[in-house]
Amino acid sequence: MPEPRRFYQTTAIDYPNSRPHIGTAFEKIGADVQARYRRQQGYRVHFLMGNDENTIKVVERAQQLGVDPKPYVDDMARQFREVWQSLDISFDDFIQTSEERHRIGCQKFIQRVYDAGDIYKRNYQALYCEGCEEFKTESQLTPQRRCPNHANRDLRLVEEENYFFRLSKYGPRLLELYEARPDFIQPEGRRNEVVSLVRGGLEDVSISRRNFTWGIDIPWDAEHKIYVWFDALLNYITGVGHGTDEALFAQWWPAAVHFIGKDITRFHCALWPAMLWSAGLELPQRVFAHGFVYIKNEATDEVQKISKSLGNVIEPLDIVREFSSDAFRYYFMRECPFGGDGEFSFARFAATYNGDLANNLGNLFSRTVSMAVRYFDGVLTGSRAIAPTDMFASVDLAALTASVSADIEACRYATALETIWRQVLDTGNRYIEETRPWLLANSSKPEYDLEACRRVLVNLAEAVRVAAILLRPFLPRTAAKLYAGFNFPGPFAEQSLATIVARPAEHEDLRVTAELVDGKLPPMFPKIEPQRAKA
RNA sequence: GGCGGCGUAGCUCAGUUGGUUAGAGCAGCGGAAUCAUAAUCCGCGUGUCCGGGGUUCGAGUCCCUGCGCCGCUACCA
Numbered sequence: 267m268p269e270p271r272r273f274y275q276t277t278a279i280d281y282p283n284s285r286p287h288i289g290t291a292f293e294k295i296g297a298d299v300q301a302r303y304r305r306q307q308g309y310r311v312h313f314l315m316g317n318d319e320n321t322i323k324v325v326e327r328a329q330q331l332g333v334d335p336k337p338y339v340d341d342m343a344r345q346f347r348e349v350w351q352s353l354d355i356s357f358d359d360f361i362q363t364s365e366e367r368h369r370i371g372c373q374k375f376i377q378r379v380y381d382a383g384d385i386y387k388r389n390y391q392a393l394y395c396e397g398c399e400e401f402k403t404e405s406q407l408t409p410q411r412r413c414p415n416h417a418n419r420d421l422r423l424v425e426e427e428n429y430f431f432r433l434s435k436y437g438p439r440l441l442e443l444y445e446a447r448p449d450f451i452q453p454e455g456r457r458n459e460v461v462s463l464v465r466g467g468l469e470d471v472s473i474s475r476r477n478f479t480w481g482i483d484i485p486w487d488a489e490h491k492i493y494v495w496f497d498a499l500l501n502y503i504t505g506v507g508h509g510t511d512e513a514l515f516a517q518w519w520p521a522a523v524h525f526i527g528k529d530i531t532r533f534h535c536a537l538w539p540a541m542l543w544s545a546g547l548e549l550p551q552r553v554f555a556h557g558f559v560y561i562k563n564e565a566t567d568e569v570q571k572i573s574k575s576l577g578n579v580i581e582p583l584d585i586v587r588e589f590s591s592d593a594f595r596y597y598f599m600r601e602c603p604f605g606g607d608g609e610f611s612f613a614r615f616a617a618t619y620n621g622d623l624a625n626n627l628g629n630l631f632s633r634t635v636s637m638a639v640r641y642f643d644g645v646l647t648g649s650r651a652i653a654p655t656d657m658f659a660s661v662d663l664a665a666l667t668a669s670v671s672a673d674i675e676a677c678r679y680a681t682a683l684e685t686i687w688r689q690v691l692d693t694g695n696r697y698i699e700e701t702r703p704w705l706l707a708n709s710s711k712p713e714y715d716l717e718a719c720r721r722v723l724v725n726l727a728e729a730v731r732v733a734a735i736l737l738r739p740f741l742p743r744t745a746a747k748l749y750a751g752f753n754f755p756g757p758f759a760e761q762s763l764a765t766i767v768a769r770p771a772e773h774e775d776l777r778v779t780a781e782l783v784d785g786k787l788p789p790m791f792p793k794i795e796p797q798r799a800k801a
Numbered sequence: 802g803g804c805g806g807c808g809u810a811g812c813u814c815a816g817u818u819g820g821u822u823a824g825a826g827c828a829g830c831g832g833a834a835u836c837a838u839a840a841u842c843c844g845c846g847u848g849u850c851c852g853g854g855g856u857u858c859g860a861g862u863c864c865c866u867g868c869g870c871c872g873c874u875a876c877c878a
Contacts, residue, residue, distance in 0.1 A: 278878085279878095280878085281878060318878075321878080323878095390876095392876090433875095433876095455805075455806065455872080455873095456872095456873095458804085458805060458806090458873090459804085459805070459872075459873045459874090460873090462803095462804055462805075462873075462874080463873075463874075463875070465804095466803095466804090466874075466875090468875080469875070469876085470876095471875080471876050472876065473876090493876085494876075494877090494878080495876075495878090498878080527878085528872085528873095529877095529878070530878065531873090532873090532875065533875090533876090533878090536875085537875090537876090601813080603814095607871095609813090614812095614813085617827065617828090618827090620838095621826080621827070622826090624838060624840080625838080625840055625841080626840090626841095628837095628838065628840090629837055629838060629840045629841075630837085630840090630841090631837095632836090632837050632838060632840080633836050633837035633838095633840080633841080634836090634837085635837095636836060636837055637836050637837080640836075641836085680814095681815090684815090684825080684826080687826085688825080688826090695840090695841055695842075696841085696842065698836075698837090698841075698842085699833090699834075699841065699842040699843085700842085702834080702836090703836065704834095704835070704836045707836085787837090787838095788838090789838045790838085791838075792838070793838060793840095
């Protein structure tokens with residue numbers, strides 16, 4: 267047996283000053299599909315998620331609540347994990363940047379960069395708005411160089427001694443990287459943005475702040491804390507043992523892919539590689555920047571950003587409780603292209619759920635199982651001798667599998683799902699209409715032919731098997747139920763996409779093994795009543 | 802302002818290197834069927850492929866231009 271290929275992937279770490287919403291969940295689901303797919307294909311996967319806790323906002327929020335930062339972030343981390351678990355996000359580890367392993371790894375890393383001569387001290391000037399009580403960037407200012415929220419008062423110029431990282435010197439090397447590895451940044455549009463940013467010239471970045479009480483000390487100067495990005499990005503290596511467990515680190519680094527939001531592309535594609543070069547570490551293989559989810563207001567038809575002030579935040583747990591995690595996952599993976607932006611509305615959710623999940627998928631499974639039970643008492647005697655090749659005669663299963671694989675690997679999840687629906691599920695439903703098994707099973711009809719009927723059902727079971735395998739990364743619970751519908755040969759866990767064409771040998775005749783209630787299959791996806799599609 | 806992207810059926814979107822009557826899903830209309838969660842199947846679109854000009858035997862697909870929308874334009878996550 268060859269050593270299984272390793273696949274280390276990460277998501278962005280989140281700020282724990284508010285609970286995760288559906289936009290945050292979008293990223294995690296997309297990452298989870300990749301992780302589940304890779305595991306299914308035999309990779310050894312390590313899937314890291316986490317929270318970004320060393321920020322001033324955490325301290326402020328904890329103060330508002332009258333608690334210390336650490337218990338606050340620990341409780342938020344618990345809440346985040348709870349949401350991710352309810353969405354069946356199969357993360358292997360969850361790092362909090364307030365953990366010791368992060369502090370130790372972080373300090374060792376920054377020391378290496380310091381020793382390499384890439385960190386120096388100098389004055390940092392910034393514009394401070396007393397109204398907002400925070401620093402403003404040039405790009406945030408009004409034409410009069412005032413704060414947009416407090417245009418009637420001047421900004422204060424604040425100077426502070428900070429440590430700076432020599433990002434500027436890595437510009438040329440970054441451009442070489444983008445040139446040599448065009449797929450380092452995906453999708454391509456994001457890559458172009460980063461290229462033009464770096465072409466425009468990079469400045470050194472400040473990486474420390476004084477007078478912070480929360481965060482990680484600069485190891486050689488405890489008056490300074492490590493500031494934002496230099497701390498946050500390092501979770502990707504401290505989470506797999508950098509500085510604390512070098513054997514583990516050697517096993518997983520470099521990462522196969524970082525999943526991030528499009529807004530933080532430049533930190534991951536310019537700053538992060540430069541940091542790693544400086545410390546003498548390898549670069550991740552790929553950075554994938556996904557789009558954002560917007561809320562479509564059904565009353566006004568407006569497309570809005572998700573925000574607390576607009577009051578349109580949707581709790582993932584609400585949807586999971588009312589429908590299912592698979593329904594939640596399906597909507598976002600099918601309706602929102604991962605590399606681009608997407609929209610959410612309950613009306614659209616209900617339409618997708620009812621059409622694709624309840625009607626096309628759930629009902630296909632239901633009618634298949636139901637006919638097998640009704641016409642054959644659930645046992646397809648002699649099925650071993652029947653090759654299920656009729657239904658997919660018009661479909662090239664090898665090409666279909668290859669195309670779905672390629673789409674998933676490129677994070678074209680919506681395309682992969684569309685292919686599965688059109689080529690597998692639609693084909694299945696059409697096949698039933700064409701063969702009309704209810705006539706074949708009816709002894710009073712001229713079409714009566716029980717052998718032919720059995721053959722049809724063996725083919726339909728095959729559709730269920732193929733669908734189960736293909737859908738597994740997207741809809742883990744549904745896929746498991748589909749596969750458990752019949753006594754297919756071989757445990758589901760061992761069914762890679764290759765087993766779609768190279769079917770495992772049958773040891774016994776097919777029979778229905780789905781759980782029945784009063785002899786019937788309960789609906790997988792009970793319909794959403796249109797009027798219940800709340801606004 | 803600069804750089805980049807987008808604008809295709811009522812809605813959401815596909816449309817490789819330019820090549821036959823521009824496609825899918827949903828919605829709508831008509832029909833069939835009844836195994837099934839009234840699900841499914843078949844049929845039905847005179848779409849200015851944003852407008853204008855150009856290259857070409859031929860352009861949704863390339864070039865120029867006008868309009869509209871969006872992204873990026875560094876220390877904010």
